[in-house]
Amino acid sequence: MYNKEKEIRFKVKEGDIRNYIDSFLEHLGGTLKGNHYILDNSKGKIDWLLYEFIPGFQLVIGDVYMKQSTVVERELEANTDHLHIGIFKSGVIHHQFEDDSEVLGPQESKDIFISNGLFPIEAHLPSYQYSAVGIKIKRGTFSQLLPHSDALLEELFPSNTPMRYHLKKNNEVEMLMDEIFHSMTLKDWKNPLVMAKGLEIFTFVIQSIQVSKGSDELYGLHIEDYNRLIEIKEKLLSNFEQKVVLEELATEFGISVSKLKRDFKILFNTSVYQYFMNAKMDEAYKRLQSGKYSVSEIAYDLGYKNLATFSRMFKKVKGLSPTDVAVIK
Numbered sequence: 001m002y003n004k005e006k007e008i009r010f011k012v013k014e015g016d017i018r019n020y021i022d023s024f025l026e027h028l029g030g031t032l033k034g035n036h037y038i039l040d041n042s043k044g045k046i047d048w049l050l051y052e053f054i055p056g057f058q059l060v061i062g063d064v065y066m067k068q069s070t071v072v073e074r075e076l077e078a079n080t081d082h083l084h085i086g087i088f089k090s091g092v093i094h095h096q097f098e099d100d101s102e103v104l105g106p107q108e109s110k111d112i113f114i115s116n117g118l119f120p121i122e123a124h125l126p127s128y129q130y131s132a133v134g135i136k137i138k139r140g141t142f143s144q145l146l147p148h149s150d151a152l153l154e155e156l157f158p159s160n161t162p163m164r165y166h167l168k169k170n171n172e173v174e175m176l177m178d179e180i181f182h183s184m185t186l187k188d189w190k191n192p193l194v195m196a197k198g199l200e201i202f203t204f205v206i207q208s209i210q211v212s213k214g215s216d217e218l219y220g221l222h223i224e225d226y227n228r229l230i231e232i233k234e235k236l237l238s239n240f241e242q243k244v245v246l247e248e249l250a251t252e253f254g255i256s257v258s259k260l261k262r263d264f265k266i267l268f269n270t271s272v273y274q275y276f277m278n279a280k281m282d283e284a285y286k287r288l289q290s291g292k293y294s295v296s297e298i299a300y301d302l303g304y305k306n307l308a309t310f311s312r313m314f315k316k317v318k319g320l321s322p323t324d325v326a327v328i329k
Contacts, residue, residue, distance in 0.1 A: 009073065056137060112166070135205075152206070246261070295310075
């Protein structure tokens with residue numbers, strides 16, 4: 001039986017963005033020059049700009065593409081004082097299920113995620129490139145910038161209840177995301193323009209939350225939902241030969257299909273099918289690199305009855321054929 005190679009896995013304490021950079025430098029490598037973090041090695045590529053132009057308001061913007069399976073365990077804050085906002089601009093996701101019935105990609109992500117630091121989330125850095133803006137803001141700074149929105153913050157996170165919300169970007173935020181990434185390409189005036197756009201994005205995101213609260217557009221995840229999703233994830237990863245059927249999965253865990261799809265998207269920023277397929281192809285990639293198994297052995301072991309289907313799927317997800325990986329030592 002195949003012994004699964006260890007993935008890159010490390011912990012980051014939630015809160016200050018510097019915690020992330022310190023852990024990334026230690027476990028992935030790269031360099032930090034001023035406010036610019038760059039990683040470009042066999043593990044992957046990261047290009048981040050970091051800003052803290054107001055005390056308690058931190059902004060990170062840039063691109064990520066990991067070549068190796070990488071999991072970041074986010075440790076809880078003892079006394080959470082931060083609001084965490086992630087806005088995804090783009091990501092190329094290739095997905096095709098075994099029976100060719102569903103094909104997805106490339107696509108633009110239109111997602112915003114908002115949380116406090118009370119979910120012990122494992123973030124799987126995907127094997128496709130994505131661009132995003134991250135904002136970490138202390139509650140005191142939030143109150144200084146938007147004093148009229150204190151009630152909104154308490155409504156979203158009553159008594160520091162563990163919560164994570166998902167929201168689609170509106171046109172204003174979409175436009176500002178384009179502008180802030182364009183500002184990154186400028187030689188002159190880059191820093192002030194990026195900082196200004198970062199504040200605008202934050203303001204419009206909070207405004208969008210205010211408008212959307214109480215509707216289906218703003219969907220929250222409670223701690224019991226989180227625990228259920230971890231069990232679902234473990235079931236998916238326990239058997240790569242299985243065929244995932246949402247109706248059966250939802251029934252087994254006592255929820256509706258619509259809730260399963262919404263909750264999974266909120267926590268993992270991908271669909272159940274996409275998550276399973278990416279994990280499956282990550283496993284195939286590691287086995288190919290080990291040199292211990294043939295392409296056909298791996299395909300059949302992962303539940304594929306047709307070698308051509310496996311090869312086509314692998315290339316869609318990883319961007320190269322299985323035989324190309326097999327010769328990489």
